[in-house]
Amino acid sequence: MKKLLIYRWGAISEPLLCDMLNREGYSYVELAMKIKNYHADAEFAMAFMQKLHGSKADMVFSYNYFPLISMICQINQIPYISWIYDCPLKTLYSQTVTNPCNYIFCFDKVQCEQIRKLGAVHCYHYPLAGDLNWAEKAFGQCKDEVAYKSDICFLGNLYNEDKNRYRKAVFTPEVKAELESLIDEQMHTYGTFIVDRRMSEKAAEEVVEKCQLYLSPEYTVTPTQLAVEAVGMEVSARERELVLRTIGRKHKMRLHTTSKLPADLNKENYEIKGYADYIDEVPLVFKHSKINLNISSKTITSGIPQRVFDILICGGFCLTNYQPEIAEYFKEDQELVMYRSMEELMDKTDYYLSHEEERRAIALNGQNALKERFLLKDCFAKMLQVVEES
Numbered sequence: 001m002k003k004l005l006i007y008r009w010g011a012i013s014e015p016l017l018c019d020m021l022n023r024e025g026y027s028y029v030e031l032a033m034k035i036k037n038y039h040a041d042a043e044f045a046m047a048f049m050q051k052l053h054g055s056k057a058d059m060v061f062s063y064n065y066f067p068l069i070s071m072i073c074q075i076n077q078i079p080y081i082s083w084i085y086d087c088p089l090k091t092l093y094s095q096t097v098t099n100p101c102n103y104i105f106c107f108d109k110v111q112c113e114q115i116r117k118l119g120a121v122h123c124y125h126y127p128l129a130g131d132l133n134w135a136e137k138a139f140g141q142c143k144d145e146v147a148y149k150s151d152i153c154f155l156g157n158l159y160n161e162d163k164n165r166y167r168k169a170v171f172t173p174e175v176k177a178e179l180e181s182l183i184d185e186q187m188h189t190y191g192t193f194i195v196d197r198r199m200s201e202k203a204a205e206e207v208v209e210k211c212q213l214y215l216s217p218e219y220t221v222t223p224t225q226l227a228v229e230a231v232g233m234e235v236s237a238r239e240r241e242l243v244l245r246t247i248g249r250k251h252k253m254r255l256h257t258t259s260k261l262p263a264d265l266n267k268e269n270y271e272i273k274g275y276a277d278y279i280d281e282v283p284l285v286f287k288h289s290k291i292n293l294n295i296s297s298k299t300i301t302s303g304i305p306q307r308v309f310d311i312l313i314c315g316g317f318c319l320t321n322y323q324p325e326i327a328e329y330f331k332e333d334q335e336l337v338m339y340r341s342m343e344e345l346m347d348k349t350d351y352y353l354s355h356e357e358e359r360r361a362i363a364l365n366g367q368n369a370l371k372e373r374f375l376l377k378d379c380f381a382k383m384l385q386v387v388e389e390s
Contacts, residue, residue: 108303130313158259232299
């Protein structure tokens with residue numbers, strides 16, 4: 001059996017992965033250390049090489065892609081496997097992406113095609129996965145199911161904190177008008193990302209300047225690609241706020257978020273629970289909420305966010321915005337439910353709150369779909385098989 005070196009940087013799925021590796025009998029070692037510079041960090045490189053040589057690992061794995069690790073693996077002629085779950089991911093525009101040692105598995109099909117065009121030798125479209133043991137372990141340890149019951153629940157970030165640079169920037173009137181028009185159009189467009197194709201060069205350059213979005217020369221990236229993330233985050237923030245307003249006018253919602261609610265929301269309509277521990281609490285939130293909302297970041301062009309897999313593997317009912325790959329991999333209205341407008345969101349929220357048997361059947365079908373097609377242990381094994389057979 002091949003020996004793995006797992007780089008742990010704090011991805012939420014890392015504990016689930018390592019637990020699965022232990023259960024399935026994989027041979028592996030871990031390195032958990034912050035990279036200060038993704039292309040040049042002597043302290044990290046030394047520690048990584050010592051771990052690599054000392055363990056005699058045959059291949060390296062990480063969630064997301066790290067150029068410095070790729071450089072080390074290229075020198076040592078061993079495969080570097082990265083499973084991407086962020087979109088966009090700036091490090092994928094590093095010139096190191098063309099290293100033959102790289103085996104890049106992108107959860108977003110459009111992102112995958114973009115990276116292939118940059119010259120990535122081994123780049124594959126590969127959806128994410130769910131871990132049944134994670135869910136069952138949390139269920140078995142739960143002492144108070146009632147504490148997690150709710151009608152409608154949203155768990156996630158509202159993207160309205162300091163890292164949303166768009167909200168702090170002051171643009172010229174002409175560029176501001178263009179950006180606001182783009183944001184409004186994208187807000188009402190599902191399944192297609194238009195910002196990157198419609199933004200003018202002038203607007204992109206001003207977004208880069210005013211939002212201070214710069215990368216070092218090691219990256220192959222255009223101003224538009226940099227600007228898209230900032231504008232996309234603002235679109236995501238506004239959509240999530242709009243969903244809260246729309247549902248909150250009629251129903252009470254439970255929110256697990258560390259973000260502040262917008263001042264104009266009626267706080268009485270929201271039960272604010274703050275942070276939910278991913279290991280011990282999140283499975284209980286998803287299982288015991290009648291409706292779990294997934295509101296994908298708009299910069300995820302086509303892929304399925306990890307939250308969808310997590311909701312379904314917990315046996316939760318998932319109501320999600322339309323995404324091309326969700327429609328491709330799951331049976332709509334049988335394994336989960338999608339909306340393509342705020343009107344449809346409200347119609348389906350009302351319907352499934354009052355049709356319990358249908359809601360439960362869809363949740364069960366969704367969980368069975370995950371067990372059959374997207375279990376973490378199966379997907380990881382297939383990933384390694386792709387690497388070994390290439």
